[in-house]
Amino acid sequence: MSSTTESLPFTPEEAAPPRNTAWRRFRRHRLAMLGAAVIAVLVLGSVLGPFVIPYDETYIDILHRFAPPFAGPHVLGTDELGRDMLARLMMGGRISLAVAFTAMAISMVIGISVGAIAGYYGGVVGAALMRLVDAVLCFPTIFLLLALAALVQPGLGSITLLIAATAWMEVARIVEGQIRALRERDFAVAAEVLGASDRYIVFRELVPNAIAPIVVSATLNVAKAILLESYVSFLGYGIQPPVASWGNMLNNAQIYLTSAPWLAVMPGLFITLAVTSFNFLGDGLRDALDPRMDQP
Amino acid sequence: MGSYFLRRLGQAALLLVVVSMIGFAILHLAPGGPLAQYAMHGNMSQEDLDRIAAQLGLDRPLPVQYADWFLRMLGGNWGTSYRDGQPVLHIIGAHLGATLELMLTATLAAMLLGCWIGILGAIRRYSVFDYLATIGAMVALSVPTFWFGLVAIFVFSVELGWLPAGNRETIGDGSLPDLLHHLIAPALVLALVETAIWSRFMRSSMLDVVGQDYIRTARAKGLPEWRVLSGHAFRNALLPMITVAGLQLPTLLGGALVTETVFTWPGMGRLFLDSIEYRDYPVVMGILMFSASLVLIGNLLADMLYAVADPRIRLG
Amino acid sequence: MDTLLEVENLAIRFRTAQGEAAAVSDVSFSLKRGETLAVVGESGSGKSVTSLALMRLLPKPPRCHVSGRIRLRGKDGALLDVLDLPEEAMRTVRGNNLAMVFQEPMTSLNPVRTIGAQITETIRLHRPMPPRAAEEEAARLLDLVGIPSPRQRLSAYPHQLSGGMRQRAMIAMALSCEPSVLIADEPTTALDVTIQAQILDLLRNLQQRTGMAVIFITHNLGVVAEIADRVMVMYSGRVVEQADVVPLFRTPLMPYTQGLLRSVPRLDLAGRRAGPLPAIRGNVPDPRRPPAGCAFHPRCDFFQPSRCDATPPTLDKTPDGREVRCLRWQDSLLMAGSGEALPPQRGPGAEPLA
Numbered sequence: 001m002s003s004t005t006e007s008l009p010f011t012p013e014e015a016a017p018p019r020n021t022a023w024r025r026f027r028r029h030r031l032a033m034l035g036a037a038v039i040a041v042l043v044l045g046s047v048l049g050p051f052v053i054p055y056d057e058t059y060i061d062i063l064h065r066f067a068p069p070f071a072g073p074h075v076l077g078t079d080e081l082g083r084d085m086l087a088r089l090m091m092g093g094r095i096s097l098a099v100a101f102t103a104m105a106i107s108m109v110i111g112i113s114v115g116a117i118a119g120y121y122g123g124v125v126g127a128a129l130m131r132l133v134d135a136v137l138c139f140p141t142i143f144l145l146l147a148l149a150a151l152v153q154p155g156l157g158s159i160t161l162l163i164a165a166t167a168w169m170e171v172a173r174i175v176e177g178q179i180r181a182l183r184e185r186d187f188a189v190a191a192e193v194l195g196a197s198d199r200y201i202v203f204r205e206l207v208p209n210a211i212a213p214i215v216v217s218a219t220l221n222v223a224k225a226i227l228l229e230s231y232v233s234f235l236g237y238g239i240q241p242p243v244a245s246w247g248n249m250l251n252n253a254q255i256y257l258t259s260a261p262w263l264a265v266m267p268g269l270f271i272t273l274a275v276t277s278f279n280f281l282g283d284g285l286r287d288a289l290d291p292r293m294d295q296p
Numbered sequence: 297m298g299s300y301f302l303r304r305l306g307q308a309a310l311l312l313v314v315v316s317m318i319g320f321a322i323l324h325l326a327p328g329g330p331l332a333q334y335a336m337h338g339n340m341s342q343e344d345l346d347r348i349a350a351q352l353g354l355d356r357p358l359p360v361q362y363a364d365w366f367l368r369m370l371g372g373n374w375g376t377s378y379r380d381g382q383p384v385l386h387i388i389g390a391h392l393g394a395t396l397e398l399m400l401t402a403t404l405a406a407m408l409l410g411c412w413i414g415i416l417g418a419i420r421r422y423s424v425f426d427y428l429a430t431i432g433a434m435v436a437l438s439v440p441t442f443w444f445g446l447v448a449i450f451v452f453s454v455e456l457g458w459l460p461a462g463n464r465e466t467i468g469d470g471s472l473p474d475l476l477h478h479l480i481a482p483a484l485v486l487a488l489v490e491t492a493i494w495s496r497f498m499r500s501s502m503l504d505v506v507g508q509d510y511i512r513t514a515r516a517k518g519l520p521e522w523r524v525l526s527g528h529a530f531r532n533a534l535l536p537m538i539t540v541a542g543l544q545l546p547t548l549l550g551g552a553l554v555t556e557t558v559f560t561w562p563g564m565g566r567l568f569l570d571s572i573e574y575r576d577y578p579v580v581m582g583i584l585m586f587s588a589s590l591v592l593i594g595n596l597l598a599d600m601l602y603a604v605a606d607p608r609i610r611l612g
Numbered sequence: 613m614d615t616l617l618e619v620e621n622l623a624i625r626f627r628t629a630q631g632e633a634a635a636v637s638d639v640s641f642s643l644k645r646g647e648t649l650a651v652v653g654e655s656g657s658g659k660s661v662t663s664l665a666l667m668r669l670l671p672k673p674p675r676c677h678v679s680g681r682i683r684l685r686g687k688d689g690a691l692l693d694v695l696d697l698p699e700e701a702m703r704t705v706r707g708n709n710l711a712m713v714f715q716e717p718m719t720s721l722n723p724v725r726t727i728g729a730q731i732t733e734t735i736r737l738h739r740p741m742p743p744r745a746a747e748e749e750a751a752r753l754l755d756l757v758g759i760p761s762p763r764q765r766l767s768a769y770p771h772q773l774s775g776g777m778r779q780r781a782m783i784a785m786a787l788s789c790e791p792s793v794l795i796a797d798e799p800t801t802a803l804d805v806t807i808q809a810q811i812l813d814l815l816r817n818l819q820q821r822t823g824m825a826v827i828f829i830t831h832n833l834g835v836v837a838e839i840a841d842r843v844m845v846m847y848s849g850r851v852v853e854q855a856d857v858v859p860l861f862r863t864p865l866m867p868y869t870q871g872l873l874r875s876v877p878r879l880d881l882a883g884r885r886a887g888p889l890p891a892i893r894g895n896v897p898d899p900r901r902p903p904a905g906c907a908f909h910p911r912c913d914f915f916q917p918s919r920c921d922a923t924p925p926t927l928d929k930t931p932d933g934r935e936v937r938c939l940r941w942q943d944s945l946l947m948a949g950s951g952e953a954l955p956p957q958r959g960p961g962a963e964p965l966a
Contacts, residue, residue, distance in 0.1 A: 132318075135311055135317075138311065138591045139587065139588045140549040140591065143549070143583065146568070146572060147322065148322065227440055230440050231554060234442050235557060261454075264450065275438035509716055512714065513722075513782075516714075518708055518737055531725075606724065607769040608769070
């Protein structure tokens with residue numbers, strides 16, 4: 001195996017359909033467009049919102065605890081410590097979305113690497129890696145995540161890593177299958193004959209040709225990561241207060257369910273909205289990028 | 297078919313070994329390793345710990361420790377709880393019934409409802425019903441289960457007062473109507489995601505089958521449409537659902553954990569969280585391994601059931 | 613001989629995402645007792661769609677519109693208007709008066725039900741009888757179509773039979789209610805050549821025994837010569853030529869038929885033919901954008917500019933009772949009479965096959 005990455009005299013062929021057809025199909029998918037719009041609003045609101053509204057999300061105002069929403073200066077009300085709900089939801093959105101995107105990125109790196117290696121080399125290495133994937137998938141994600149979270153110091157970085165560690169397997173499976181199929185195709189063989197390095201063939205020739213399913217599962221993984229973050233944080237092993245996340249805002253909400261139901265309703269709605277949007281977006285991308293689904 | 301079963305059994309056994317390795321790795325990667333539970337006791341000196349380590353065989357090479365641990369697990373010795381000194385398997389067994397009750401009820405409800413929605417959606421493809429069912433399933437898959445549980449408690453217990461807000465039974469009652477009364481809300485909450493999954497898979501399976509040549513043959517025979525669907529489409533579309541039932545076991549178990557937490561349901565999920573709270577690692581590890589084994593066995597059973605149900609594999 | 617089936621001005625239109633498509637227009641034919649009509653054409657010519665329309669198995673409006681008239685003589689001798697029958701009455705026609713055998717024996721039988729269950733289901737649907745008797749009948753039918761040890765085969769699943777045996781089982785199922793008309797949609801295409809011949813033999817025998825009429829859909833002219841009494845050639849959803857099998861093979865009048873005949877490998881010409889087997893150049897037109905004039909003109913060797921691409925040809929009757937849709941059929945006839953081969957540019961065209 002040579003380790004040089006020389007340039008090849010041909011360009012990899014495009015497996016994805018021409019961009020404009022995919023884009024046209026995507027635009028036809030109204031729910032996916034809606035999802036994309038909602039995501040844009042949520043991201044912008046989380047990033048810019050805190051600069052706009054007059055409340056600090058950590059400011060405790062004992063005199064104005066449990067202010068109901070849509071009445072008075074606190075638009076979405078206040079929580080049990082009198083903190084402004086809207087400010088907390090925006091800051092919580094920053095954390096939840098940042099954790100989800102980062103976890104997605106890490107899980108994609110792990111999943112693509114494992115899948116590409118297993119699919120390209122096959123044989124014992126491939127089989128061993130794929131059995132590892134199967135085995136990890138046997139563990140219910142939440143059990144695994146909680147067990148791991150209980151073992152480490154809870155923190156932003158560790159939670160992100162743990163979510164990524166429990167979400168890379170599906171990607172690995174998809175990439176492995178794609179790479180195994182693509183590997184036999186002419187351009188991979190040609191690249192091999194021309195003496196390209198393995199790493200070059202895998203990451204410059206094969207992975208780009210499997211980009212469509214990778215993009216789709218990346219989108220769906222963001223949805224999954226938001227959900228997982230909310231689960232661990234709700235159960236108290238994720239993002240720790242006073243830092244707000246959509247999940248840990250629900251942490252205490254159960255106690256006040258009778259007196260202040262909005263404490264539980266608001267963050268849950270945001271989680272559902274974000275996750276649904278990413279799922280619709282992923283669905284639309286799948287329809288747009290996968291030409292086999294293009295039936296009249 | 298015998299060889300198919302043997303091969304499948306072999307694969308499952310291999311997978312169990314890999315699963316156990318992951319469990320072992322988690323146990324040892326944890327800060328402090330298996331000794332952490334003793335170290336936490338506070339009043340132990342380093343000599344004490346070393347002595348325990350030697351006693352537990354933690355000074356031996358890792359592969360030896362793993363083999364020893366794996367064999368003990370196979371023999372049913374899963375260690376004892378740090379909290380009350382009871383054998384781990386015994387504790388799990390005591391909580392399993394409640395979890396199974398919840399999971400089976402939810403699965404039954406989800407299967408019936410999900411299959412019905414999926415079939416109707418496939419038969420009336422692109423109808424308003426199909427469209428709403430598709431969106432509904434997508435939203436149901438996106439709702440955090442615990443939050444849906446909170447909403448259900450708020451609506452049905454707090455506002456309407458129809459259903460209890462938690463627990464498996466009223467203390468001192470425990471009659472069948474009382475048990476069922478407590479079961480409704482958590483089972484429905486757990487069934488939400490399951491229904492969405494079943495309806496999606498059933499729809500695509502049914503669509504796949506309805507497009508097959510033998511359905512056209514059945515129509516060409518002069519069978520009424522309902523007999524084409526019930527006698528030829530439904531049966532064939534149901535086959536892949538066996539695999540689905542196995543594949544979504546991890547989701548079901550995870551959902552049960554969250555649901556049990558919200559509804560203070562005395563099952564395995566609740567036990568798992570309590571054990572984490574108390575740093576009761578033997579029980580945490582035990583439940584982790586137990587749930588993974590359950591998934592593994594469930595998938596194996598599903599595959600075997602499929603082989604029995606499909607004549608192409610049974611007789612092929 | 614009495615007429616069993618009469619189709620008049622059948623037209624089928626599909627609604628697709630890209631607009632309306634006329635899959636079949638102005639198709640008329642009739643079928644007598646004991647007769648075999650071969651429907652010939654490339655894929656996309658509308659031949660399979662026509663057969664599904666006869667069975668009324670096409671999608672319902674608005675996705676698909678069927679117009680025209682299909683009259684079928686029922687078992688009691690009364691004439692039924694197939695397109696106007698209520699769905700319930702149509703179900704007693706399907707499988708009972710009109711039966712169908714499909715192209716793919718691998719996929720046309722339900723894989724999870726036994727052969728016996730699938731045949732008895734059909735029998736008991738149209739001829740109420742106890743399960744035992746239906747089973748006897750099914751075994752008799754399997755025997756009739758030449759399946760060895762039929763009683764054991766009743767409990768076999770489709771995947772346990774070979775392709776040829778499966779097609780025999782399909783035929784047994786189709787015959788189970790003694791239909792007056794059997795539609796066979798490319799029943800031998802998926803089978804290898806020796807099995808093909810056996811199935812054709814079987815169909816011919818059964819037809820002689822039962823007197824049923826057969827509509828045989830195929831793109832294989834070798835099979836046509838083997839089995840048909842009459843041939844209907846379809847192109848782009850229209851009948852372009854209809855004639856008895858011998859005159860059609862001897863003097864094809866429509867250039868499309870001539871092209872089809874030329875593209876059949878022929879043993880009698882082995883060695884005499886120069887170059888590869890000629891295929892008709894070009895492709896079947898898109899039914900959503902049919903060419904102006906004659907639909908075949910872009911591929912025709914006899915194309916006359918500003919005539920063939922301007923006037924759509926009508927289906928003309930020739931003096932000897934054949935039907936042909938071509939503006940130049942008289943030229944073809946003249947040239948055939950003068951012994952000149954057609955078309956002159958390309959090798960021998962219309963020699964008698966047998």
